[in-house]
Amino acid sequence: xxxxxxxxxxxxxxxxxxxxxxxxxxxxxxxxxxxxxxxxxxxxxxxxxxxxxxxxxxxxxxxxxxxxxxxxxxxxxxxxxxxxxxxxxxxxxxxxxxxxxxxxxxxxxxxxxxxxxxxxxxxxxxxxxxxxxxxxxxxxxxxxxxxxxxxxxxxxxxxxxxxxxxxxxxxxxxxxxxxxxxxxxxxxxxxxxxxxxxxxxxxxxxxxxxxxxxxxxxxxxxxxxxxxxxxxxxxxxxxxxxxxxxxxxxxxxxxxxxxxxxxxxxxxxxxxxxxxxxxxxxxxxxxxxxxxxxxxxxxxxxxxxxxxxxxxxxxxxxxxxxxxxxxxxxxxxxxxxxxxxxxxxxxxxxxxxxxxxxxxxxxxxxxxxxxxxxxxxxxxxxxxxxxxxxxxxxxxxxxxxxxxxxxxxxxxxxxxxxxxxxxxxxxxxxxxxxxxxxxxxxxxxxxxxxxxxxxxxxxxxxxxxxxxxxxx
Amino acid sequence: xxxxxxxxxxxxxxxxxxxxxxxxxxxxxxxxxxxxxxxxxxxxxxxxxxxxxxxxxxxxxxxxxxxxxxxxxxxxxxxxxxxxxxxxxxxxxxxxxxxxxxxxxxxxxxxxxxxxxxxxxxxxxxxxxxxxxxxxxxxxxxxxxxxxxxxxxxxxxxxxxxxxxxxxxxxxxxxxxxxxxxxxxxxxxxxxxxxxxxxxxxxxxxxxxxxxxxxxxxxxxxxxxxxxxxxxxxxxxxxxxxxxxxxxxxxxxxxxxxxxxxxxxxxxxxxxxxxxxxxxxxxxxxxxxxxxxxxxxxxxxxxxxxxxxxxxxxxxxxxxxxxxxxxxxxxxxxxxxxxxxxxxxxxxxxxxxxxxxxxxxxxxxxxxxxxxxxxxxxxxxxxxxxxxxxxxxxxxxxxxxxxxxxxxxxxxxxxxxxxxxxxxxxxxxxxxxxxxxxxxxxxxxxxxxxxxxxxxxxxxxxxxxxxxxxxxxxxxxxxxxxxxxxxxxxxxxx
Numbered sequence: 001x002x003x004x005x006x007x008x009x010x011x012x013x014x015x016x017x018x019x020x021x022x023x024x025x026x027x028x029x030x031x032x033x034x035x036x037x038x039x040x041x042x043x044x045x046x047x048x049x050x051x052x053x054x055x056x057x058x059x060x061x062x063x064x065x066x067x068x069x070x071x072x073x074x075x076x077x078x079x080x081x082x083x084x085x086x087x088x089x090x091x092x093x094x095x096x097x098x099x100x101x102x103x104x105x106x107x108x109x110x111x112x113x114x115x116x117x118x119x120x121x122x123x124x125x126x127x128x129x130x131x132x133x134x135x136x137x138x139x140x141x142x143x144x145x146x147x148x149x150x151x152x153x154x155x156x157x158x159x160x161x162x163x164x165x166x167x168x169x170x171x172x173x174x175x176x177x178x179x180x181x182x183x184x185x186x187x188x189x190x191x192x193x194x195x196x197x198x199x200x201x202x203x204x205x206x207x208x209x210x211x212x213x214x215x216x217x218x219x220x221x222x223x224x225x226x227x228x229x230x231x232x233x234x235x236x237x238x239x240x241x242x243x244x245x246x247x248x249x250x251x252x253x254x255x256x257x258x259x260x261x262x263x264x265x266x267x268x269x270x271x272x273x274x275x276x277x278x279x280x281x282x283x284x285x286x287x288x289x290x291x292x293x294x295x296x297x298x299x300x301x302x303x304x305x306x307x308x309x310x311x312x313x314x315x316x317x318x319x320x321x322x323x324x325x326x327x328x329x330x331x332x333x334x335x336x337x338x339x340x341x342x343x344x345x346x347x348x349x350x351x352x353x354x355x356x357x358x359x360x361x362x363x364x365x366x367x368x369x370x371x372x373x374x375x376x377x378x379x380x381x382x383x384x385x386x387x388x389x390x391x392x393x394x395x396x397x398x399x400x401x402x403x404x405x406x407x408x409x410x411x412x413x414x415x416x417x418x419x420x421x422x423x424x425x426x427x428x429x430x431x432x433x434x435x436x437x438x439x440x441x442x443x444x445x446x447x448x449x450x451x452x453x454x455x456x457x458x459x460x461x462x463x464x465x466x467x468x469x470x471x472x
Numbered sequence: 473x474x475x476x477x478x479x480x481x482x483x484x485x486x487x488x489x490x491x492x493x494x495x496x497x498x499x500x501x502x503x504x505x506x507x508x509x510x511x512x513x514x515x516x517x518x519x520x521x522x523x524x525x526x527x528x529x530x531x532x533x534x535x536x537x538x539x540x541x542x543x544x545x546x547x548x549x550x551x552x553x554x555x556x557x558x559x560x561x562x563x564x565x566x567x568x569x570x571x572x573x574x575x576x577x578x579x580x581x582x583x584x585x586x587x588x589x590x591x592x593x594x595x596x597x598x599x600x601x602x603x604x605x606x607x608x609x610x611x612x613x614x615x616x617x618x619x620x621x622x623x624x625x626x627x628x629x630x631x632x633x634x635x636x637x638x639x640x641x642x643x644x645x646x647x648x649x650x651x652x653x654x655x656x657x658x659x660x661x662x663x664x665x666x667x668x669x670x671x672x673x674x675x676x677x678x679x680x681x682x683x684x685x686x687x688x689x690x691x692x693x694x695x696x697x698x699x700x701x702x703x704x705x706x707x708x709x710x711x712x713x714x715x716x717x718x719x720x721x722x723x724x725x726x727x728x729x730x731x732x733x734x735x736x737x738x739x740x741x742x743x744x745x746x747x748x749x750x751x752x753x754x755x756x757x758x759x760x761x762x763x764x765x766x767x768x769x770x771x772x773x774x775x776x777x778x779x780x781x782x783x784x785x786x787x788x789x790x791x792x793x794x795x796x797x798x799x800x801x802x803x804x805x806x807x808x809x810x811x812x813x814x815x816x817x818x819x820x821x822x823x824x825x826x827x828x829x830x831x832x833x834x835x836x837x838x839x840x841x842x843x844x845x846x847x848x849x850x851x852x853x854x855x856x857x858x859x860x861x862x863x864x865x866x867x868x869x870x871x872x873x874x875x876x877x878x879x880x881x882x883x884x885x886x887x888x889x890x891x892x893x894x895x896x897x898x899x900x901x902x903x904x905x906x907x908x909x910x911x912x913x914x915x916x917x918x919x920x921x922x923x924x925x926x927x928x929x930x931x932x933x934x935x936x937x938x939x940x941x942x943x944x945x946x947x948x949x950x951x952x953x954x955x956x957x958x959x960x961x962x963x964x965x966x
Binding site: 373378379380384388391392395396400403404407408410411414415418421422425426456459460463464 | 541542543544546607610611612614615617618621622625626632633636637640641644645648649651652655656658659
């Protein structure tokens with residue numbers, strides 16, 4: 001127990017959650033204080049993680065069940081910062097729906113805690129624990145606007161389907177345990193017999209569970225409904241934060257214990273990736289609701305991130321991490337726009353509501369234009385570089401089929417992004433929206449747009465930041 | 473070379489666009505906005521003329537090269553010009569100010585944004601012509617889609633949405649395969665630097681597929697038959713400035729790409745696929761000329777004639793002879809001038825009568841004499857009358873084609889005849905004949921800025937028609953070097 005300071009971020013955040021809960025119980029009308037405190041906590045945790053663990057090469061704790069390395073620290077910081085921004089821009093939305101309650105920041109904190117545990121897990125049981133902690137918090141968040149039918153439906157749907165997938169995942173874990181005698185990743189790596197095909201079943205079940213969490217096709221069915229039904233700020237949280245943790249687990253689970261079985265899982269990943277890219281692109285065409293549309297778009301983006309992992313190379317992992325980070329920034333920008341579409345305390349979320357936005361809100365629509373072109377992967381915006389790195393590593397492994405299908409899917413996807421741009425710029429204008437947005441909302445929109453727009457000037461920084469991720 | 477002249481060329485329009493972006497667009501400052509944009513593009517034009525002045529015509533080496541690390545260990549930002557690219561850069565910087573002048577009162581809506589889009593477009597187009605790294609090239613090549621999509625979509629005609637989408641998706645579909653090819657080249661050879669790739673070459677066993685991938689992108693952009701269908705739509709719906717940019721410069725990116733990359737990097741594959749190009753070019757020349765003959769819409773007619781002219785260009789490039797490639801480049805420059813002028817001519821009458829249909833007009837020669845004269849010059853240049861730049865290009869291309877393949881040359885010459893037919897018929901129906909439509913009597917002749925723009929285009933058209941030496945001297949060494957290099961690689965292939 002000599003290295004306990006390395007899990008200090010997790011300890012700090014869990015103590016804070018308890019403190020906030022008590023504060024919320026004893027102090028009336030404390031939602032604003034708790035909101036601000038939670039922001040502070042997230043920031044402090046990020047700083048602690050940055051200081052304490054980023055320089056750590058690789059250390060395992062608690063009987064090798066928790067691992068601290070560059071990947072975990074990096075992903076934790078990304079998670080914390082993403083959650084920070086989400087929390088920062090939610091209050092206005094929540095206030096209008098009269099759901100600005102103390103539970104909201106606390107639930108976000110606890111799901112973040114779960115994610116941090118997932119990210120650091122080096123053991124199936126620890127991993128499952130973290131997963132359940134974050135999922136339980138997410139179920140409640142989905143149904144946070146509990147008086148709305150759609151929100152409750154979203155929460156319930158998410159809960160039922162997610163429980164099913166957790167069950168599959170747990171079954172997979174037990175199979176793996178049965179064939180190797182351990183739940184620890186490192187032990188499994190040494191123990192399993194590569195000729196024992198039954199272990200593949202275990203891997204498949206775990207992969208199914210994980211694919212469900214990141215909503216990869218064919219385990220995506222929950223995503224559009226849940227994304228549409230949940231309050232918009234929660235949808236934003238759903239689209240970006242859990243994906244970081246799930247991707248990390250994907251990386252660790254596939255590359256640490258089962259790297260020798262790459263032939264077995266590579267096919268599965270290629271399938272998941274191609275199916276997600278194509279389905280996400282095609283299904284989004286017919287959508288009318290922006291949140292549903294972004295659900296399908298996130299499905300297809302997950303497909304690209306998985307394509308990076310499917311290469312089975314370190315380059316691939318790094319490109320996936322870059323992809324997910326740029327994706328987070330783009331989504332933050334997109335949802336900032338969505339949260340700005342309010343008129344007399346009503347939020348609008350249909351695509352047609354964007355009609356002629358460029359006349360009334362030139363800056364807002366310009367930002368959205370840049371974000372959408374970036375989501376479509378058109379150079380010289382950040383989204384292009386994200387795809388470029390992915391395809392670079394995919395082609396390195398001579399997986400031409402995956403690369404060509406992926407790039408063709410971008411053409412299909414470009415269509416529905418263009419459709420939004422068309423509605424914004426080519427169509428007749430409607431009434432203008434409110435302009436009294438919170439400073440933070442404006443800040444997050446400007447910030448993400450500028451990063452997307454100017455990424456091409458300094459592309460090396462991000463590449464360097466992830467170049468320390470060495471799993472294999 | 474200490475002063476980064478090429479980067480300045482690329483960045484200057486961007487700075488102008490940024491300046492416009494931070495200027496509030498009001499009704500009373502429209503002229504000022506236009507002057508700002510015009511000033512930026514004129515500075516750029518003079519800078520490029522200065523570049524031509526400094527340019528050393530006796531070497532085929534890349535000049536004014538700038539090489540900076542961009543993504544550590546992966547991509548370098550590398551730009552430079554040789555005899556082939558410098559003319560396209562000057563064409564770009566020459567056409568853009570004319571484009572800005574031609575943005576007149578017919579566009580009241582969001583003038584500021586249109587000027588910004590045109591300037592950004594200029595940045596990307598110059599970037600395409602001087603980038604010496606495949607990834608940088610791709611970046612500029614693709615990025616041009618964004619402003620063009622907006623130009624067609626926002627300021628276009630009634631079917632603008634359809635056309636903008638078609639333009640965007642067609643081009644994107646073509647170029648994603650090129651991206652695969654570029655990344656593959658990176659893994660095969662370890663670099664995307666064009667100069668290095670010229671030296672080390674690409675392994676012949678990969679060349680065919682890579683060539684096809686590049687071809688898919690350039691063929692859509694050229695456009696070659698049968699993927700040309702986006703062009704008439706885009707041209708017809710785009711505003712005049714958009715059509716001019718599209719016809720004069722955007723289409724040249726593909727021709728340039730064929731010379732620079734298809735011939736330069738994949739000589740073996742180019743040799744194999746020459747018959748394919750010949751076939752498609754001849755089909756393009758004859759087929760689209762026949763289609764042009766039947767058009768009712770002036771812009772559509774010129775759009776189809778563009779496809780036919782670009783058919784000559786691809787034909788000339790793949791003859792792989794000095795005259796052929798020189799002819800192609802001159803044809804591209806000439807077509808850049810002439811098609812820009814023709815679109816401007818259509819724009820002139822459209823602004824007055826709000827109709828592009830040929831049968832609206834007729835018998836306007838006495839009403840608008842100045843217009844008739846200038847329109848005549850460009851009509852004749854488009855059909856390749858000796859004494860105009862159009863003739864030089866077509867003549868050189870056909871000469872090279874006759875040496876290589878008699879049948880192809882005969883068929884292509886047939887295209888010249890049909891070309892003369894549709895252009896003259898167009899001119900006859902619009903300018904001569906009986907004045908039936910009485911509204912036409914109210915037409916006003918060209919104003920000063922229109923005369924200025926069109927004469928700016930007419931002068932080089934005639935000048936290079938009589939005396940193409942300045943062009944040929946610039947490109948000669950680079951092309952002969954390219955061909956020597958090509959033949960060397962073909963002969964020495966393992």
